Amino acid sequence: xxxxxxxxxxxxxxxxxxxxxxxxxxxxxxxxxxxxxxxxxxxxxxxxxxxxxxxxxxxxxxxxxxxxxxxxxxxxxxxxxxxxxxxxxxxxxxxxxxxxxxxxxxxxxxxxxxxxxxxxxxxxxxxxxxxxxxxxxxxxxxxxxxxxxxxxxxxxxxxxxxxxxxxxxxxxxxxxxxxxxxxxxxxxxxxxxxxxxxxxxxxxxxxxxxxxxxxxxxxxxxxxxxxxxxxxxxxxxxxxxxxxxxxxxxxxxxxxxxxxxxxxxxxxxxxxxxxxxxxxxxxxxxxxxxxxxxxxxxxxxxxxxxxxxxxxxxxxxxxxxxxxxxxxxxxxxxxxxxxxxxxxxxxxxxxxxxxxxxxxxxxxxxxxxxxxxxxxxxxxxxxxxxxxxxxxxxx
Ligand code: ADP
Ligand code: MG
Numbered sequence: 508x509x510x511x512x513x514x515x516x517x518x519x520x521x522x523x524x525x526x527x528x529x530x531x532x533x534x535x536x537x538x539x540x541x542x543x544x545x546x547x548x549x550x551x552x553x554x555x556x557x558x559x560x561x562x563x564x565x566x567x568x569x570x571x572x573x574x575x576x577x578x579x580x581x582x583x584x585x586x587x588x589x590x591x592x593x594x595x596x597x598x599x600x601x602x603x604x605x606x607x608x609x610x611x612x613x614x615x616x617x618x619x620x621x622x623x624x625x626x627x628x629x630x631x632x633x634x635x636x637x638x639x640x641x642x643x644x645x646x647x648x649x650x651x652x653x654x655x656x657x658x659x660x661x662x663x664x665x666x667x668x669x670x671x672x673x674x675x676x677x678x679x680x681x682x683x684x685x686x687x688x689x690x691x692x693x694x695x696x697x698x699x700x701x702x703x704x705x706x707x708x709x710x711x712x713x714x715x716x717x718x719x720x721x722x723x724x725x726x727x728x729x730x731x732x733x734x735x736x737x738x739x740x741x742x743x744x745x746x747x748x749x750x751x752x753x754x755x756x757x758x759x760x761x762x763x764x765x766x767x768x769x770x771x772x773x774x775x776x777x778x779x780x781x782x783x784x785x786x787x788x789x790x791x792x793x794x795x796x797x798x799x800x801x802x803x804x805x806x807x808x809x810x811x812x813x814x815x816x817x818x819x820x821x822x823x824x825x826x827x828x829x830x831x832x833x834x835x836x837x838x839x840x841x842x843x844x845x846x847x848x849x850x851x852x853x854x855x856x857x858x859x860x861x862x863x864x865x866x867x868x869x870x871x872x873x874x875x876x877x878x879x880x881x882x883x884x885x886x887x888x889x890x891x892x893x894x895x896x897x898x899x900x901x902x
Pocket of ligand 1: 702703704705708726727728729745780800801802824825826827828829830831857858859860861862881
């Protein structure tokens, strides 16, 4: 069982919240504060509940202390977002006597942001002594950093058993609820739409979802490996030659399970994967020798839309084409649009590029859930219990 922040008593307690403030920076400026905004509901709730809030995050991949990767810009952005009622203090480290003192002196309504956890290599090494030092700062541990929940680090896993109470934050709760619903008890018809760059990245997702779905729709570059495995001409399209026999095995497994795998029946093709390419549509599944598949074609878009319309649960990972180039973005847009328009369905998006595509196209708030964790959401869909979530489980 996992408890959520609302289940705990926080008044006067030191509440350590693992957030994901791994934001993009340009010098001292946060260029995208989405992750900070997404952590706000949990931070505000802990403050309202009377907790003394301590925030911890990693930022980038420092090799030891590095002023360029200080959490200072994130802390000052947080201060703007929280408003004048709350003072945000940045510690100069995440462990040590100075930090202990700052925690002790923390007043109601103040927020202490610990300096970048990865300034200590012990964070990623999940070092026990370091984990105990972090744990000593807290009475309550809250994890709201879904994006790093697939990593067993000191702040996401190691420290948790050493803190008296533990819970998931509100963002983490939403991730667990929606992704959990998809992999555990989806309302039927349940369809999965997979695309993106490579079959090899998605094998475990396919293996985990295939026995659960009513249909698996495949687009994106990974579709060409499946088509080629069936003996269809794919021209210059991206194919993983070493995955052809695996593709055949997956198609056979689907047949045994009586699950339909729906592959593209036509394509948008071009000469090269860039905006300099020409754009043509193929009449059927075959791709001419001089062309590469760069998006799903109009008949495929219509078929996929039909499947999405009839579904009660839809999970989508992997763009349908080279969506970064506008002329090859239509397949991705049509899938997003169909999902957004099926108001009766639970619609969940996982994967970094897929989430970016959906947000960029303006469909983010029309889905039931767009996961904030690229790698973490994929591992969740693979059926893995993420170490950061496992650590939150109580008996
Ligand atoms: P996610 O991050 O959502 O899991 P992936 O990383 O697997 O998705 O795939 C995203 C990438 O796949 C995008 O950069 C997209 O341009 C690329 N892609 C999708 N279809 C094609 C295609 N037909 N040809 C080339 N690249 C493609
Ligand atoms: Mg990706």
